[in-house]
Amino acid sequence: MVCALGIEGSANKIGIGIIKDGKVLANVRRTYITPPGEGFLPKETAKHHREAILTLVHASLKEAELQPSDLDVVCYTKGPGMAPPLLVGAIVARTLSLLWQKPLLGVNHCIGHIEMGRHITGAQNPIVLYVSGGNTQVIAYSNKRYRIFGETIDIAVGNCLDRFARIIKLSNDPSPGYNIEQLAKQGKQYIKLPYVVKGMDVSFSGLLSHIEELADPNKRRNKRKKPMDESEPEYSKEDLCYSLQETIFAMLVEITERAMAHCESNEVLIVGGVGCNERLQEMMRIMCEERDGKLFATDERYCIDNGLMIAHAGAEMFKAGTEMAFKDAFVTQRYRTDEVLVNWRDD
Amino acid sequence: MSLNIIKQGAEGRLYLGDFKGESCLIKERFVKKYRHPELDSQITRQRMKAEVKASGRCLAAGILAPRILHSDLNTHKLYMEYFGNAQTAKQFIQQTVAAYDAEQTKEVLLHLCSRIGAGIGQMHANNIIHGDLTTSNILVNPKISVNQNQSEDADKDSKSEYDVIFIDFGLSHYNQAAEDKGVDLYVLERALLSTHSEQKYIFEYILAEYRRNCGKDEEVVLAKFDEVRARGRKRTMIG
Numbered sequence: 001m002v003c004a005l006g007i008e009g010s011a012n013k014i015g016i017g018i019i020k021d022g023k024v025l026a027n028v029r030r031t032y033i034t035p036p037g038e039g040f041l042p043k044e045t046a047k048h049h050r051e052a053i054l055t056l057v058h059a060s061l062k063e064a065e066l067q068p069s070d071l072d073v074v075c076y077t078k079g080p081g082m083a084p085p086l087l088v089g090a091i092v093a094r095t096l097s098l099l100w101q102k103p104l105l106g107v108n109h110c111i112g113h114i115e116m117g118r119h120i121t122g123a124q125n126p127i128v129l130y131v132s133g134g135n136t137q138v139i140a141y142s143n144k145r146y147r148i149f150g151e152t153i154d155i156a157v158g159n160c161l162d163r164f165a166r167i168i169k170l171s172n173d174p175s176p177g178y179n180i181e182q183l184a185k186q187g188k189q190y191i192k193l194p195y196v197v198k199g200m201d202v203s204f205s206g207l208l209s210h211i212e213e214l215a216d217p218n219k220r221r222n223k224r225k226k227p228m229d230e231s232e233p234e235y236s237k238e239d240l241c242y243s244l245q246e247t248i249f250a251m252l253v254e255i256t257e258r259a260m261a262h263c264e265s266n267e268v269l270i271v272g273g274v275g276c277n278e279r280l281q282e283m284m285r286i287m288c289e290e291r292d293g294k295l296f297a298t299d300e301r302y303c304i305d306n307g308l309m310i311a312h313a314g315a316e317m318f319k320a321g322t323e324m325a326f327k328d329a330f331v332t333q334r335y336r337t338d339e340v341l342v343n344w345r346d347d
Numbered sequence: 348m349s350l351n352i353i354k355q356g357a358e359g360r361l362y363l364g365d366f367k368g369e370s371c372l373i374k375e376r377f378v379k380k381y382r383h384p385e386l387d388s389q390i391t392r393q394r395m396k397a398e399v400k401a402s403g404r405c406l407a408a409g410i411l412a413p414r415i416l417h418s419d420l421n422t423h424k425l426y427m428e429y430f431g432n433a434q435t436a437k438q439f440i441q442q443t444v445a446a447y448d449a450e451q452t453k454e455v456l457l458h459l460c461s462r463i464g465a466g467i468g469q470m471h472a473n474n475i476i477h478g479d480l481t482t483s484n485i486l487v488n489p490k491i492s493v494n495q496n497q498s499e500d501a502d503k504d505s506k507s508e509y510d511v512i513f514i515d516f517g518l519s520h521y522n523q524a525a526e527d528k529g530v531d532l533y534v535l536e537r538a539l540l541s542t543h544s545e546q547k548y549i550f551e552y553i554l555a556e557y558r559r560n561c562g563k564d565e566e567v568v569l570a571k572f573d574e575v576r577a578r579g580r581k582r583t584m585i586g
Contacts (some may be wrong), residue, residue, distance in 0.1 A: 142541075147540075148537075148541060190383050190385050190386070192386075199478065199535075199537070200534070258479075261356050262437075282381075283382075286381040290379070
């Protein structure tokens, strides 16, 4: 019987979740939404989180119909993420831990995503594609670690999408990626974009510069290139979104397939904010069918950052006997997935 | 023509077949339905061409790679030399680890690694960038002795009697830039760290022999490699 409360605030979402023996009792979240054309900055995001977090703690306890004394452990996101927003979660977690006299556990954000995805979908030992605003990794479990087989060598896929949404001034509500997905559905014409796969790694930064120039020819940085042909058509936002998605998702599906072949696995789990994109899920499903594999994916409640995943991963760690000294209850911006000893899995 | 499917790799399906009477491996890059058709045909053509070119270049430079007998861009099929007795370096390493104690394993793997390192070094000296160096893309092909009287004692010696063959040149290209060579090494290091995490010395061994074979740009390439590595670590991880 483990009942855990988890606090997540590594980026622009602040979320609290409560889980008891694998049963979801509460999952509340608020998102800091910036005007079109602007991203979220650390200081302002932290301010948003500070203003929301206590209300959310109350709301989660109410939703779960629990008293603080019913909890066994308080968990928070230790990293990776932006430091100021992370600190908001960590400070509240430390305070609650002392106030309620409950043990405290810091959880790796990526591990939270993976464990939540496995728990919700029931996938046993999948190849994990973790795609979000700050991370793009292909992960497989081996020998007590989640090992990173492929990742982006520059910017994350979500970052690429967000920045493109900013260039074409799309709304950030509910998320830039969602709005790109909706526009892409109306796209018809496929525009050729750079496709960069290096082994099991991918790169998006060159692609972003390229599509930036297509979207706004005045931004053309490379002076050596010939000015655009008069006859060359101006591309519509819909076609750009469509082509962008088709290209970057094909890259992601390809590296996932490479990892599957390399590890001889036939299960895939998609987690992270970009993971709720239906086109990505569809492409991955087709790839899996072609090789008799199986796809596991979740919807926005669990894909997008949430407190529940921190609570769940924390509960798994707690059950396995992990303890954290109070002096270690800090946050860190860089915390790689393979740094965590996975002592709750025996396979 | 009856085709026996051997394996479905990441790139395509592998069949056993024959070309003009010679038995060969057929690699079919079937249409990936998840990709936009235009993108798919572009990628497939590009990679088939890359594979043919790089294999030829390797053979010309004395690096072992499968001979490409025929390529058919319309049916997306490559007909190439088949190594029936070969196993991947990944299997070889895993079997070695299972069969021997730590010291012996190191000894056997040192030999393999220096062979691999020499091969990659020569490739880079000839400006061939493999693009997808993993232990799944390197074959260990035992040499079959001419006189077939293999005794039990010869078993251990035969462990070092093999050829190291590089395959899967789909992501390869021809470039002399240190950047590309550095990235190639980085891709290999990452693949080794995730696949053979317990044998951390493998990459060291490979790199040592690589340095002896990679030609005059050794210092520049290694400096670039360190730079690429640092890029990987510096990347902030938010999300």
